[in-house]
Structures are given as structure tokens and as C-alpha cells.
Amino acid sequence: MLTITSTSLSGGQGKTTLIYFLGKKLVSKGHKVLVVDLDPQHNLSTYLRVNVDRDDPSCLEFIQGNFNSVADCIYPVEEVKNLFIIPSDEGLEIANDYLASSGFGIVKLRNQLDLVKNEFKFDYCLIDTPPQKSQLCQTGIGASDYVCVPVETKSKGVICLDRTLDAIETLNNSKIINTKLLAVLPFRDRLFGMNRSIEGKKALEQISSRIEPERLLPPWVESVQPEKAVNRNITLEDIDFGELSHPFDVLAEQLEQLEQSEQLV
Structure with a gap:
């Protein structure tokens, strides 16, 4: 199971949107996918129409290990075969204090996901994080x-x-983890006809200068269509705007290549 985290230390950068569309893209290619909503704002859980009752185990209980079976924390996404979620709610906020006091909070989620690896056969785990260095x-x-x-x-x-x-x-640098940068997705790229905005062109040049060329995904063009798809819990292909999925096609192919290389090791 390859684990990929979407993270960006500012709000509105596209973290949740990336996980939503990437998860559905991988499922459409025949993979079994688990998504983890690690954000107390629980937007991903809302987008995927998975809401838990107060007494039901969610991401907080999963992190704390407060469950009878790890399966109790994993919920199927209705109408999307092979897509599952460990959902979030506002109560997840207290996990910050729990992790800070637990000693090795940085590896707590990794250790819990090892239980998932041992019990389930997910191809990918996709994690959505909150927009701050918490x-x-x-x-x-x-x-x-x-x-x-x-x-x-x-x-x-x-x-x-x-x-x-x-x-x-x-x-x-802590030497406790070794997480690699897979990709940077330029988000909400504004085009006027065939021309990019001056601000967008300058920003894209600066983004490109900070990473290796192979880490840069095709820019995701600003459009109202992704929001329409999310609001209906469907894909861009479902509303005949599959061309907007190109960055996720590229990213999904990269992940499949990584999965194959992992299996060969």
C-alpha cells in the first residue's frame, strides 16, 4: 500500500480537491483506495457524503487506537466501488494535544496505518491534511x-x-521519517483565452524554479466544473469535462509506476 499525503501550509490551495479527484481517478483505473480525512474541518468527508454519528469511531479514534477493530473506523463511500474513508469531524481537533503529548506523534498515524496494511488489501492510501503546521x-x-x-x-x-x-x-531532518516529494500541482491556473495571466505566469515560473522538472504536474486550469462535480459527488468525466482531469491522469500514472517498482523490490 503506497501512502500519499496532500499537504500545503495555507488554506485554499487545493489539498482536499486533489485527494477527492485523485482517489476517484485511481478507483476508475481498478484500484482499491483508502482516503484519510485528517482535517477537523472534514471537507473531504462531506464531499464524499460520509458523516459519522457522535458515538461512531472516526479519525480521532483511529489515531488514538480507541476501537475494537480497525475495520470499525473504515467506511465505504456509497456509489463508488473500492473507495473507502476514515472520516473526520470537529472532534478531531483534540488530536493535536494528544499527538503532542504522545512522544512520537509524528509516526503515530503511520503506526496505525500499519494495522490497515496488515488487515486489508488497499493499493493506495491518500491523506488529506489541515492547512497549518499542526x-x-x-x-x-x-x-x-x-x-x-x-x-x-x-x-x-x-x-x-x-x-x-x-x-x-x-x-x-529528524531522521524519524523519510517522506519524498512526489509532485507539485499548480492550482487554479487562470487563462484568458489561450493566454495565462501575468501573475499566473510569474508564479508558475517561480514554482518551476523551486523543484525538479519531473515533479511539476500540468497546471490545473481554473474552472467552475470541478466544484460542480464535487457538489454532486461525481467525476469530471461524468459531466463531460474529462480534459480537466489531465493532471490527475498524469499523477495516477506516476503512482502506478511507483507501485510496480515497489512490487519488484
Whole structure:
């Protein structure tokens, strides 16, 4: 099971959107996928129409190990075969204090996901993190084999990318984890006809200068269509805008290649 975390240390950069569309893309290609909603705002759980009752185990109980069976924390996404979620709710916020006091909070989620690996046959685990350098964000990064960083093609996005890459490097320097950067997704790329905005062009140049060329995904063009798809819990292909999925096609192919190489080792 390859574990990929979507993280970006600022709000509105596309973390949850990336996990939503990537998860559905991988499922459409025949893979069994688990997504983990590590954000107390629980947008991913809401998008996928998975809401838990107060007494039902969710991501908080999963992190704390407060369950009878790990299967109790994993819920199927209705109408999407082979897509499952460990959902979140507002109560997850207290996990930050729990992780801070647990000693090795950075590897807590990774250790819990090892239980999933041993019991289930998921091909991929995709983790959505909160938009700040919290204990939850750090344990999400620590649980992953690879990190994807979505950032807006604006000056704010460039600053966010710098902060996020620095945070990943700092965590890796602890020698406790070894999380690799898989990809950066330029998000909400604004086009006017065939021309990119001046701000977007400058931001994309700055983003490109900070990473290796093979880490840069095709920019995701700004459009109202993804929001329409999310609101209906469907894919872009379902509303005949599959061309907007190109960045996720590329990312899914990269993950399949990594999965194959892992199996050969």
C-alpha cells in the first residue's frame, strides 16, 4: 500500500480537491483506495457524503487506537466501488494535544496505518491534511511515502510552497521519517483565452524554479466544473469535462509506476 499525503501550509490551495479527484481517478483505473480525512474541518468527508454519528469511531479514534477493530473506523463511500474513508469531524481537533503529548506523534498515524496494511488489501492510501503546521499535519506527512503539494498560481501559492517544502525538509531532518516529494500541482491556473495571466505566469515560473522538472504536474486550469462535480459527488468525466482531469491522469500514472517498482523490490 503506497501512502500519499496532500499537504500545503495555507488554506485554499487545493489539498482536499486533489485527494477527492485523485482517489476517484485511481478507483476508475481498478484500484482499491483508502482516503484519510485528517482535517477537523472534514471537507473531504462531506464531499464524499460520509458523516459519522457522535458515538461512531472516526479519525480521532483511529489515531488514538480507541476501537475494537480497525475495520470499525473504515467506511465505504456509497456509489463508488473500492473507495473507502476514515472520516473526520470537529472532534478531531483534540488530536493535536494528544499527538503532542504522545512522544512520537509524528509516526503515530503511520503506526496505525500499519494495522490497515496488515488487515486489508488497499493499493493506495491518500491523506488529506489541515492547512497549518499542526501535529495533525505533521503526523500526516510522517505517515506518507510521498507528498503532493498543491499551490495556487499566485504569489501566495509560491510563499506557501516555500513554507511547505521547508516543513517537509525539517521533518525529514529528524531522521524519524523519510517522506519524498512526489509532485507539485499548480492550482487554479487562470487563462484568458489561450493566454495565462501575468501573475499566473510569474508564479508558475517561480514554482518551476523551486523543484525538479519531473515533479511539476500540468497546471490545473481554473474552472467552475470541478466544484460542480464535487457538489454532486461525481467525476469530471461524468459531466463531460474529462480534459480537466489531465493532471490527475498524469499523477495516477506516476503512482502506478511507483507501485510496480515497489512490487519488484
